[in-house]
Amino acid sequence: MMRDIPPQAKKALGTLNARGFEAHLVGGCVRDLLMGEVPKDWDIATSATPGEMQDVFACFKTFETGLQHGTILALVDGLPLEITTYRTDGDYSDNRHPDKVTFTRSLHEDLVRRDFTMNAIAMDSAGKVADSFGGIRDITAKTIRCVGEPDVRFGEDALRILRALRFSSVLGFGITESTSASIHKNKGLLRNISYERVLAELTKLLCGKDAPSVLREYADVVCVPIPEIEPMIGFDQRTKYHHLDIWEHTLETIRNSPSDPVSRWAALFHDIGKPQQFSADENGIGHFYGHAEASADIASKVMRRLRFDNKTCGTIKKLVSGHMVPLNLTKRSVKRLLNRYGSEGLRQLFALLRADRLSVAPEFSGRQHAEVDEAERLLEEIIAEAACFSLKDLAVNGHDLVALGMRGKQIGDTLRVLLDAVIEERVENEKGALLEAVKENLANPMAS
Numbered sequence: 001m002m003r004d005i006p007p008q009a010k011k012a013l014g015t016l017n018a019r020g021f022e023a024h025l026v027g028g029c030v031r032d033l034l035m036g037e038v039p040k041d042w043d044i045a046t047s048a049t050p051g052e053m054q055d056v057f058a059c060f061k062t063f064e065t066g067l068q069h070g071t072i073l074a075l076v077d078g079l080p081l082e083i084t085t086y087r088t089d090g091d092y093s094d095n096r097h098p099d100k101v102t103f104t105r106s107l108h109e110d111l112v113r114r115d116f117t118m119n120a121i122a123m124d125s126a127g128k129v130a131d132s133f134g135g136i137r138d139i140t141a142k143t144i145r146c147v148g149e150p151d152v153r154f155g156e157d158a159l160r161i162l163r164a165l166r167f168s169s170v171l172g173f174g175i176t177e178s179t180s181a182s183i184h185k186n187k188g189l190l191r192n193i194s195y196e197r198v199l200a201e202l203t204k205l206l207c208g209k210d211a212p213s214v215l216r217e218y219a220d221v222v223c224v225p226i227p228e229i230e231p232m233i234g235f236d237q238r239t240k241y242h243h244l245d246i247w248e249h250t251l252e253t254i255r256n257s258p259s260d261p262v263s264r265w266a267a268l269f270h271d272i273g274k275p276q277q278f279s280a281d282e283n284g285i286g287h288f289y290g291h292a293e294a295s296a297d298i299a300s301k302v303m304r305r306l307r308f309d310n311k312t313c314g315t316i317k318k319l320v321s322g323h324m325v326p327l328n329l330t331k332r333s334v335k336r337l338l339n340r341y342g343s344e345g346l347r348q349l350f351a352l353l354r355a356d357r358l359s360v361a362p363e364f365s366g367r368q369h370a371e372v373d374e375a376e377r378l379l380e381e382i383i384a385e386a387a388c389f390s391l392k393d394l395a396v397n398g399h400d401l402v403a404l405g406m407r408g409k410q411i412g413d414t415l416r417v418l419l420d421a422v423i424e425e426r427v428e429n430e431k432g433a434l435l436e437a438v439k440e441n442l443a444n445p446m447a448s
Helices: 007-018 028-034 049-054 107-111 135-140 152-157 158-171 177-192 194-208 209-215 227-232 246-255 261-269 289-305 311-322 331-357 363-382 397-401 409-423 432-440
Strands: 023-026 045-046 061-066 071-075 079-085 087-089 101-103
Touching: 007 023, 007 045, 007 049, 007 071, 007 079, 023 107, 028 135, 045 227, 049 071, 049 079, 061 432, 087 107, 152 158, 152 177, 152 409, 158 177, 158 194, 158 209, 194 261, 209 246, 227 246, 227 289, 227 331, 246 261, 246 331, 261 289, 261 311, 289 311, 311 331, 331 363, 331 409, 397 409, 409 432
Parallel strands: 045 079
Antiparallel strands: 023 045, 061 071, 071 079, 087 101
């Protein structure tokens, strides 16, 4: 394992040791090393106080990222390392931050305050591991267990509730019975956590390999920040096309989606408006007219509340609102979709359509899946041909129309009509042919 530790981290540990201080790798990086994974971040805990750390690393560039909590960021030969003084925490009156931090020289006292046993393991510069709480045992058993009393851990920092779910989803670990019971019991504490932090954890959870099973088991927890999910749970769709209720269908759609944030959030939201759009015909068959737009509207409200950035919010809303688009398997139809979504956006939409259609009743999923395959084939063919599907692809532009005497709104209107004609293959995308079409129609609505 020591060979997997970057030389910069070893150097930082050695620098602290040379000055007479204890220093250990701690937390997620040790967990990842023990699992045979490559850590993304390297955290160090030390017996040195913040002032002593600044003195030790005076020859390196440092940043006071959390000095009041004993943390500095040291840039060691280009690698950022978060280095924190051993500490004990006081009460957590806001269920998120300690009211008081006390620095200590004891590694054990520092580890006992941590969230889960798998994250309460330390490793020194020689590779010796300190594991006071059975973290290695739990990693081997693929188990998430709180350090000490779960109610206390979650009361200190309610975000740990979502961290447990996120770790379970990403790592494929189970959650012990006592920790799980405490999660359900203390879920209301999530209301004390900022939406930005909730969004970060939920996004990682959604992108995990076991997201569907975690969402199923802890739906009541996820409904705290997203109560709009609750009406989907157990909602019988009453149609031959769906063998699952809305929530179970949604979980299957997530399972069948690419594991990137946009795809997974779009899958979670795509049918969230179905319950409010439900109607039954005279035969008792369920219908959900307009549910795509309703789902997009609800998704937009949720995303604004969770503080999504505007670009991601717009992308997901557009995918959700378009997930019922009919697939007319012609190049003209696909070009129109390309014009609306762009190549990247249309690939994302097709991924959502595939995931959605794979999650319907088995007797219908095969044919619907094949339709998406054919639409994707046409998409790639159009792109390979460099076919025109947007205004920027047109062989003429606004300057060409100005030269013909056009002004203002007339230019944009004409370009859009020309694009429509090219997509419909009524006019070749060639400058001379397009200008001739304009000249021949200056007196008709094309020029109005």
